[in-house]
Amino acid sequence: MQKDPAIPQFDLPRLRIACRECTLFQLCLPLGVSEADLDLLENIIKRRRPVQRGEYLFQMGEPFESIFAVRSGSVKTYTLTEDGREQVTGFHLPGELVGLDAIGGGRHACTAKALETTSVCELPYNQLEELWSRIPSLPRQLVRIMSKEVLHDQTLMTLLGKKSAEERLASYLLSLSTRLGQRGFSSHEFNLSMSRNDIGNYLGLAVETVSRVFTRFQDEKVLTVQRRNVRIHDLTALRRISSYSNIPRACPSAN
Amino acid sequence: MQKDPAIPQFDLPRLRIACRECTLFQLCLPLGVSEADLDLLENIIKRRRPVQRGEYLFQMGEPFESIFAVRSGSVKTYTLTEDGREQVTGFHLPGELVGLDAIGGGRHACTAKALETTSVCELPYNQLEELWSRIPSLPRQLVRIMSKEVLHDQTLMTLLGKKSAEERLASYLLSLSTRLGQRGFSSHEFNLSMSRNDIGNYLGLAVETVSRVFTRFQDEKVLTVQRRNVRIHDLTALRRISSYSNIPRACPSAN
DNA sequence: CCTCCTGGTTGACCCTGATCATCCTGCAAG
DNA sequence: CTTGCAGGATGATCAGGGTCAACCAGGAGG
Numbered sequence A, B: 001m002q003k004d005p006a007i008p009q010f011d012l013p014r015l016r017i018a019c020r021e022c023t024l025f026q027l028c029l030p031l032g033v034s035e036a037d038l039d040l041l042e043n044i045i046k047r048r049r050p051v052q053r054g055e056y057l058f059q060m061g062e063p064f065e066s067i068f069a070v071r072s073g074s075v076k077t078y079t080l081t082e083d084g085r086e087q088v089t090g091f092h093l094p095g096e097l098v099g100l101d102a103i104g105g106g107r108h109a110c111t112a113k114a115l116e117t118t119s120v121c122e123l124p125y126n127q128l129e130e131l132w133s134r135i136p137s138l139p140r141q142l143v144r145i146m147s148k149e150v151l152h153d154q155t156l157m158t159l160l161g162k163k164s165a166e167e168r169l170a171s172y173l174l175s176l177s178t179r180l181g182q183r184g185f186s187s188h189e190f191n192l193s194m195s196r197n198d199i200g201n202y203l204g205l206a207v208e209t210v211s212r213v214f215t216r217f218q219d220e221k222v223l224t225v226q227r228r229n230v231r232i233h234d235l236t237a238l239r240r241i242s243s244y245s246n247i248p249r250a251c252p253s254a255n
Numbered sequence C: 001c002c003t004c005c006t007g008g009t010t011g012a013c014c015c016t017g018a019t020c021a022t023c024c025t026g027c028a029a030g
Numbered sequence D: 001c002t003t004g005c006a007g008g009a010t011g012a013t014c015a016g017g018g019t020c021a022a023c024c025a026g027g028a029g030g
Helices: A008-015 A035-044 A125-131 A137-162 A165-182 A196-203 A207-219 A235-242 B011-015 B035-044 B125-131 B137-162 B165-182 B196-203 B207-219 B235-242
Strands: A056-058 A066-072 A075-080 A086-092 A111-114 A119-124 A189-191 A223-226 A229-232 B056-058 B066-072 B075-080 B086-092 B111-114 B119-124 B189-191 B223-226 B229-232
Touching: A035 A125, A066 A125, A086 A196, A086 B137, A119 A125, A137 A165, A137 B086, A137 B137, A137 B196, A165 A189, A165 A196, A165 A207, A165 A229, A165 A235, A196 A207, A196 B137, A207 A223, B035 B125, B066 B125, B086 B196, B119 B125, B137 B165, B165 B189, B165 B196, B165 B207, B165 B229, B165 B235, B196 B207, B207 B223
Parallel strands: none
Antiparallel strands: A056 A111, A066 A119, A075 A086, A075 A111, A189 A229, A223 A229, B056 B111, B066 B119, B075 B086, B075 B111, B189 B229, B223 B229
16 A cells, blocks of 8 residues: 655656557557647646556546556456346557446446556547647547447457357457557467456356356367466467358358 | 449438537537537438448458447447457447547457448547647546446456356347437337347357346246347336446455 | 355256258249 | 248357456555
């Protein structure tokens, strides 16, 4: 536990990393914003002290104020179903935006919780909107990001509707692998910041099934896993498993 | 089959319904656009001749040019998976936008096919973007709509990941019922424009299961269904079924 | 060092829903 | 009227993965 007051000399410079120096520049909202306009954008960004594991960025039902960009660490978002159970809606890595689903409703539709020590940039949405007229690439990029989000969700729907347990976990690991790779981390060895419980919840599987499939993958020499550490040995195999090729009997080719 | 050339006196006035007279105004993109700016928007809208059942608005892989607003009828969108099978990603009713998932990628990520005779407004996206500087409420409304789309997809993920066959179909019918209601149609009797096949595909169920659940609902006097016609008798029951209340044993309340 | 506790693994069993096969129904074309 | 056919319904069987129960491993705290 740290003290609340400002922590001046040490943390401040670390927190003040400018967008133009940020390694995530290419993956984040500022993409396409000109050098000159970047200052305008940076002025509204609130850079927070790192969020500790288990702490919230925001909670479901809270009035919507800001969207957040993950700078380092990872965040899980989840909703509560009518009967109070958790539904994990996503895991967010550095460069990804969190809170987009709240723009339309005015309140947060999900809760965002840090899975590990995480730092984020907070973008007050009202101020962001005000910049749109001066930086037209800003709304354009936001819409593009949201479009990709929709696309991603559709992939997930296919996964949940059509894929087997093995296909789901393989797809999931591949997604993590490529996303981590794009961010400069190793794409064949990494630590899972989320529990088996979260993974299962996200993939529509029971924890036990996640465990079993992990061991099956291990038996087949596709990867090694011990606790949260994953080492992928055979990326090709993983890809083969993930794109499900259950022999379609006669290709019904619905109308 | 009609001739290609203009069809002047009869069709033109019907096709030229202005946004301000459109019953879908409240549900569509122009919401929030001022009376004065509406003309600017209308100038870029291409109103097409009705699309016949089975015809395409666009197909997967085509370069992205426009988004579409459904004016009447209905549209299904679907992608093809690696092995050539169909994955239905959504059904679109009047007032809803189609093609949003292509903005980020430059090509259409899904195919949009009319389920019945359908009329749409085509909005060339480049021109739409150019209007943003003059009509700031336009990008704001678009982002809001996309945010709701993301939200909707998340609900669907829950459905696919956690709900039983009965819960899925009940949720689906309720969604249709309310959406049709909002558009001035009856919310307790309607015709399904999509086949059992499409429904099953969308909900992650086999056709046979959809059939069986329909008959089960009928046995329980929740609704009557013959072929495509659905009459809901007990909306409350349907709601009860849809919000799954499988007694959670001990509420694992994952961390 | 022992204890507790959370998160993870493994085994036994069962149930929901997929698959396969057959049949039914309404409709369009000849 | 007959034929053909797509879409839909229904029954029998089977399996993937959920559920329950027990067990294990590592880290925190006394």
